[in-house]
Amino acid sequence: MTTFPAVLLDGVTRTYRSRAGEVHALRGVTHAFERGTFTAVMGPSGSGKSTLLQVAAGLDRPTRGDVRIGGKPLGPMSQTALTRMRRTSMAFVFQSYNLLDALSAADNVALPARLAGRRVDRDAVRHALGQVGLAEQARRRPAELSGGQQQRVAIARALHLQPEVLFADEPTGALDRASGRQVLQLLRSLSDEQGQTVVMVTHDPLAASYAHGTLFLADGQVVGRLDRADANQIAAAMSELER
Numbered sequence: 001m002t003t004f005p006a007v008l009l010d011g012v013t014r015t016y017r018s019r020a021g022e023v024h025a026l027r028g029v030t031h032a033f034e035r036g037t038f039t040a041v042m043g044p045s046g047s048g049k050s051t052l053l054q055v056a057a058g059l060d061r062p063t064r065g066d067v068r069i070g071g072k073p074l075g076p077m078s079q080t081a082l083t084r085m086r087r088t089s090m091a092f093v094f095q096s097y098n099l100l101d102a103l104s105a106a107d108n109v110a111l112p113a114r115l116a117g118r119r120v121d122r123d124a125v126r127h128a129l130g131q132v133g134l135a136e137q138a139r140r141r142p143a144e145l146s147g148g149q150q151q152r153v154a155i156a157r158a159l160h161l162q163p164e165v166l167f168a169d170e171p172t173g174a175l176d177r178a179s180g181r182q183v184l185q186l187l188r189s190l191s192d193e194q195g196q197t198v199v200m201v202t203h204d205p206l207a208a209s210y211a212h213g214t215l216f217l218a219d220g221q222v223v224g225r226l227d228r229a230d231a232n233q234i235a236a237a238m239s240e241l242e243r
């Protein structure tokens, strides 16, 4: 059986056209994010990290090249098919947790299913909260949880529909060090123990050191990769890029 990478970027270019001229946010990026891996994406400001995440997740379309999720090319898909694919195969975690204050942790986890018009499977919700270590807090509202716990609820919500890949954009940006560490350990264990694919944009070398590998972008291109590096090695590679 052929196994496809969870996410494949094949010669992806994204050019923004504005009155000021063209901006080449991504220039021919080719990279396979293999299943069950946790990858950090780093690079100087404006290097194309957010664009890469948006294009990989089908939120934005490449100007040239192709993106495949689990082997399926996004290019030929209609907007409706793409939206469906995003709902079922991908999930996002952002710096701000975007939880609804009036709902319990469990109801926040169930919300995307409800919005998609699906029947809410209470066992699956409990399972997702258990995966992030919050089974006991299912009935609490966001205000009754710490920042780290709220981010873990957001991750449970992302995992609830069993996505092919979890995209995270600065998921620990708003957390103190101890809560950030919990969230990063969780993302790592999701890939190590549950085979989840995680792609995380970060500015923090310490956060990146929790991933299996770090991909470095500069000026819209992949300029390097470090596997199983520590925070000092990652910080040194970043300083080289920022010189």
Ligand SMILES: Nc1ncnc2c1ncn2[C@@H]1O[C@H](COP(=O)(O)OP(=O)(O)OP(=O)(O)O)[C@@H](O)[C@H]1O
Pocket (backbone or CB within 6 Å): 016, 017, 018, 023, 024, 025, 043, 044, 045, 046, 047, 048, 049, 050, 051, 052
């Ligand atoms: N909608 C847009 N229109 C025009 N240019 C854009 C648009 N979005 C991004 N860009 C440009 O594309 C380049 C890459 O931007 P992107 O946001 O992907 O970088 P980034 O690495 O995520 O930056 P940061 O670390 O500052 O968030 C930048 O030069 C940016 O100004």
